[in-house]
Each structure stands twice: as structure tokens, then as C-alpha cells.
Amino acid sequence: MLEHFLVVLGQVTTLFLLMGIGFFLGKTGRLSLVGTGEMSFLLMYIVTPCIIVGSFQTDWEGETLRTLAVGTAALAVCYGVYILISLFLFRDKPADLQAPLRFGCIYGNTGFMGLPLVRAVLGEEALIFAVVSMVVFNVLCWTHGVILMGGKGAFSPKKIVLNPGVIAVAIGLPLFLLRLRLPGPLYNAVGFVGDLNTPLAMVVIGAQMSRADLLSTFRGKELYAASAVKLLLMPAVTALLLLRLHLDPLFYSATVILAAAPTAGITSMFAERFGRDSARAAQLVSLSTLLSILTLPVVGVAAQILGG
Numbered sequence: 001m002l003e004h005f006l007v008v009l010g011q012v013t014t015l016f017l018l019m020g021i022g023f024f025l026g027k028t029g030r031l032s033l034v035g036t037g038e039m040s041f042l043l044m045y046i047v048t049p050c051i052i053v054g055s056f057q058t059d060w061e062g063e064t065l066r067t068l069a070v071g072t073a074a075l076a077v078c079y080g081v082y083i084l085i086s087l088f089l090f091r092d093k094p095a096d097l098q099a100p101l102r103f104g105c106i107y108g109n110t111g112f113m114g115l116p117l118v119r120a121v122l123g124e125e126a127l128i129f130a131v132v133s134m135v136v137f138n139v140l141c142w143t144h145g146v147i148l149m150g151g152k153g154a155f156s157p158k159k160i161v162l163n164p165g166v167i168a169v170a171i172g173l174p175l176f177l178l179r180l181r182l183p184g185p186l187y188n189a190v191g192f193v194g195d196l197n198t199p200l201a202m203v204v205i206g207a208q209m210s211r212a213d214l215l216s217t218f219r220g221k222e223l224y225a226a227s228a229v230k231l232l233l234m235p236a237v238t239a240l241l242l243l244r245l246h247l248d249p250l251f252y253s254a255t256v257i258l259a260a261a262p263t264a265g266i267t268s269m270f271a272e273r274f275g276r277d278s279a280r281a282a283q284l285v286s287l288s289t290l291l292s293i294l295t296l297p298v299v300g301v302a303a304q305i306l307g308g
Contacts, residue, residue, distance in 0.1 A: 008121055009297040012292075015117065015120070021206060022205060026206065026211060031203075040265075047193055047194060048168070049164050049165070050190045051194040052165065053190055054127075054172075054194045055131050056131070056175055057176075057181060064248075067248045068129070071255065074241065075255065076136055081237055083106060083144060085234075086105050089101070089105060089225075090222060099149050100149070100267055100268075100270070100280065100281035101284065102148060104284045105263075108230060108259065108262060109205075109261045109262050109263065109285075110137050110258050111134060111197075111201070112205055113289070114130065114261040115201075116202065118254045118258065121300055126253070131169065133255055137165075142159050146270070150270070205265065208265060208282070208286075209286045212282050213279075217283040217287050220283060223284050224287070226263070227263070227284065227288040227291050230262065231295040232295060234259050234260070235260035235299045239256045253304050253307040256303035257300055260295060260296055262292040263284050267284065
């Protein structure tokens with residue numbers, strides 16, 4: 001167990017060192033707000049879709065399809081439980097703070113933080129299972145998440161269909177099912193772009209954290225409570241719900257690790273867009289990211305042990 005813990009801790013520490021580069025660049029003004037936004041756009045609309053398409057470029061057997069189908073349904077149930085739990089949280093807080101706190105408890109940084117960690121800890125072969133989490137995340141984030149933050153009037157079916165993650169699945173899944181491979185040069189290009197995710201995402205997160213008021217962040221009791229729910233309770237719920245399904249160990253471990261990812265950066269973006277408390281939302285993202293260096297190794301090891 002200690003060996004597994006040290007391996008995961010080493011990978012998490014590496015990611016945080018990369019964040020440190022972004023934090024330094026943000027603090028010294030070498031990476032501006034505009035530059036961070038442009039890098040985020042590159043990650044969301046180019047790099048992440050390349051990872052998704054690339055992860056589907058693999059051979060499969062009937063058991064793989066069963067795992068993906070059952071896993072997708074199970075994850076939808078998990079998110080349903082997350083949402084139900086969130087309804088009982090932060091009832092005493094103002095609506096503009098309550099919404100981002102609840103959103104931050106449900107939706108984790110699966111793309112920027114989760115994928116690099118899954119790849120580092122479990123290997124490339126686990127990425128196809130991580131894609132399932134990203135698909136469910138994207139669909140629910142742009143439906144329930146938008147309604148939670150902006151009300152029913154803010155919901156747009158068009159944004160679900162045109163989401164970069166959904167488009168990438170629409171491209172990659174048929175290739176996967178038909179066992180079609182991309183031409184060599186195109187496959188290599190997709191792979192090279194996908195490899196940008198880990199360093200680029202960590203630098204962006206670090207730069208975003210450099211602009212948060214960390215002193216105020218460490219004094220927010222509700223931020224610690226929301227972080228505890230996201231980093232500990234939600235992965236525990238996921239681990240217990242999936243355990244009895246006896247799914248592929250890689251799928252199980254990847255899904256639990258992704259459930260333990262810190263609060264998604266889109267929390268603060270949605271808060272700003274829909275007029276919620278964007279400052280506290282950004283602080284929640286920063287605090288949960290910092291605390292995850294303590295929780296992710298524990299969850300990562302527990303996921304691998306329980307998943308076999």
C-alpha cells in the first residue's frame with residue numbers, strides 16, 4: 001500500500017510543480033489574463049477533443065463495450081446522487097453563493113486535472129474509460145449545471161450538442177466501433193496535440209490560482225466544507241456505488257480518481273457569467289485544488305485497492 005501511495009503522491013506532486021510554473025508566471029505578470037484565457041480555449045476546444053479522439057483509437061472486445069455502456073449508466077446515477085446530496089448543503093447561504101458552492105461540490109476538474117492524473121497513474125489504456133466521465137460531465141454540466149447557476153431560462157440544447165467533448169465523441173466513437181484507424185500522420189498529429197494537455201492544463205490552473213486572494217480563501221469555512229464534499233465524500237460515494245458492479249479495474253480506478261478531482265474551473269466562469277459570487281467561486285477552485293494534493297494520493301490508492 002505504501003508503494004502505491006508514494007507512486008500516486010509522486011505523480012500528484014509533479015502536477016503541482018507544473019502548476020507552480022503557471023503560478024509564478026501569473027504572479028510576475030509573464031502570463032496575462034488574456035493569455036490564460038487563450039490557453040484555456042486551446043485546451044478546451046483543441047487539446048481535449050484530440051485526447052478523446054485519440055483514446056478511441058484502440059482495439060476492443062465485447063467486454064470493453066459492456067464496460068463502457070454499463071459505466072455510462074452508472075456514472076449518470078452517480079451524478080444524480082451528487083445532485084441529490086447537494087440539495088441539502090449550504091441552505092443558510094445567500095443564493096448567489098449557494099449556487100457556486102453546490103456546483104463546485106458536483107462538478108470536478110475532470111479535463112484539466114483528472115485526465116493528466118489518470119494518464120500518469122493508470123496509463124494510456126485507462127483514458128478511454130476516463131472519456132466516459134467526460135461525456136457525462138459535459139452533458140450534465142451544460143444542462144443541470146447551467147440551470148443551477150443561471151436558472152431554466154439560461155438552458156440551451158444547442159450548447160450541449162456543440163460542446164467540444166460531445167463533438168469529439170461523435171467523431172471518435174464511430175471510428176472505435178468500426179475499428180477504423182486514422183491515417184498515420186493524422187494519428188501522430190492528434191497524439192502530439194493531446195500530449196499538450198498535462199503541462200498546459202497545469203500551467204493554466206497555476207496562473208488562475210495566482211489571481212485568487214489566497215489569504216481570504218483560507219478563512220472561508222464554507223469553502224473548506226465544499227472542498228471536503230468534493231474531494232472526499234463524492235469519490236467515496238462513487239467508489240461504493242460502482243463497487244458492486246464488478247467493472248473493469250481500470251474503469252473503476254479511473255472513475256473514482258476523476259470523482260476526486262478538485263472543483264472544476266468552469267465553476268468561476270459560470271458564476272461570473274450568471275451573476276453569482278464569482279470571487280468565492282474562484283476561491284473554492286483554488287482551495288480545493290490546493291487541498292487535493294493531500295486527498296488525491298489517498299483516494300488514488302484506495303481506488304486501485306478496491307478495484308483490484
